[in-house]
Amino acid sequence: MKRIFGAYAYGDGPRADCWWDETSDSLQYAPFADTGRTDVAIIGAGFTGISAALHLAQAGVSVTVLDAQHVGWGASGRNGGFCCLGGGMACDAALDHRFGKAGRIAYHRTELAAVEMVAHLIETYGINADRHSRGETVLAHRAKDIAALRAHAVTVEENYGVPHYLHGADDLDALGMGGPFHGGLTVEAGFGLNPRKYIDGLAHAAVLAGARIYEKSSVSSLAQQQGGTVLDVNGHSLTADHVIIATNGYSSDDLPDWLAARYLPSQSNVIVTRPLTDDELVAAGWTTDQMVYDTRNLLHYFRLMPDRRFLFGMRGGLLTGAQAEMRAAAKIRQDFEAMFPAWRGVETAHGWSGMVCLARDMLPFVGQVPDHSGLWAALCYHGNGVAMGTYSGALLAQLVQGRTPDMPYPAAMQTPLRRFELGRFRRAVMPLAYAGLMLADR
CATH class of the missing domain: 3.50.50.60 (FAD/NAD(P)-binding domain)
Structure with a gap:
């Protein structure tokens, strides 16, 4: 090979x-x-x-x-375990240029159809996949990203036709999304599952x-x-x-x-904590089971799972080998602790990496x-x-x-x-x- x-x-x-x-x-x-x-x-x-x-x-x-x-x-x-909108990374301007407005909308509606297909298969075959989360939320890691989220919200209705909500920084604590974030956007399409x-x-x-x-x-x-x-x-x-x-x-x-x-493989890393107590969740201000990612290009993605373990993933690995894997594990742990300092003492016994595929x-x-x-x-x-x-x-x-x-x-x-x-x-x-x-x- x-x-x-x-x-x-x-x-x-x-x-x-x-x-x-x-x-x-x-x-x-x-x-x-x-x-x-x-x-x-x-x-x-x-x-x-x-x-x-x-x-x-x-x-x-x-x-x-x-x-x-x-x-x-x-x-x-x-x-x-994010069953969500996506599949491509081409921006709307690029889609419009190559396929026209109708082609762009057709592609995005296919993303939505893909999410609905998974939901249908889970229901049809009675698969106990630990489904949770009402759509997906993107959180702004910088104040200046709020403007981009507002602009993105305008396109959601045309591209997907699903409910969506903007959140200010002051809204996040009440939503159980405490952390170093400046606001967010929730799009009600998708859910978390056990892959x-x-x-x-x-x-x-x-x-x-x-x-x-x-x-x-x-x-x-x-x-x-x-x-x-x-x-x-x-x-x-x-x-x-x-x-x-x-x-x-x-x-x-x-x-x-x-x-x-x-095609171009690119690495993504994930860690999972032990089950968190109610006190630990409150200490970090994270009590929602909503699946979330941030506005970084090399994004972080994370969610509290039904068994109260917390999953935290990130893009960005470039090298392979046992030593490279150890360095990637140290980096993801560092980012996890920076985002959720209240959990610095929480064990993450499970960690792994895999390949995403780019065109x-x-x-x-x-x-x-x-x-x-x-x-x-x-x-x-x-x-x-x-x-x-x-x-x-x-x-x-x-x-x-x-x-x-x-x-x-x-x-x-x-x-x-x-x-x-x-x-x-x-x-x-x-x-x-x-x-x-x-x-x-x-």
């Missing part, structure tokens, strides 16, 4: 202390160990792959899911619908032939009429070759791989894959069947990914980019 980070990033080290793994009795699936044939082969058992498998199996399609590790091993099982319980519930539903899932099943090559695509899986051959690439930030530049330099044009892609008949891909959710990954998988399930989607499929998601400059050395732009973002955040 051709990946741009070192081997450590793709091993168990970064997720060794992931809290989610202790919260769900995950089913285990056997490795692929035979020659076979399937209508659709899916590489990757995360939100995208499992959602695609579920919707394909429900349609009576033979589907086989392959994961080099296990269900939810990548970002789907180690994210912050491990959610992906496990989806996988169970997919299997009951007829999908086959194989773990510890690494795909080393794809060969397109007249009778379909042949996948080399654990040294065995699997032939498929269609193949879905659903590996997102854990993709390889040569699976298929078209992916080379068209050159800051938009997700869902569709057929150009010039590769029968090969499909969905990736680049920019750290918001709970909803958008689920939605993209369901969308691919329809496209693979040759159906005109009965769900929104905006032009912004149909445009094939452009290559990053510097090709396989594209990581080199990250230190400079991050340095600029850190300066802008001050």
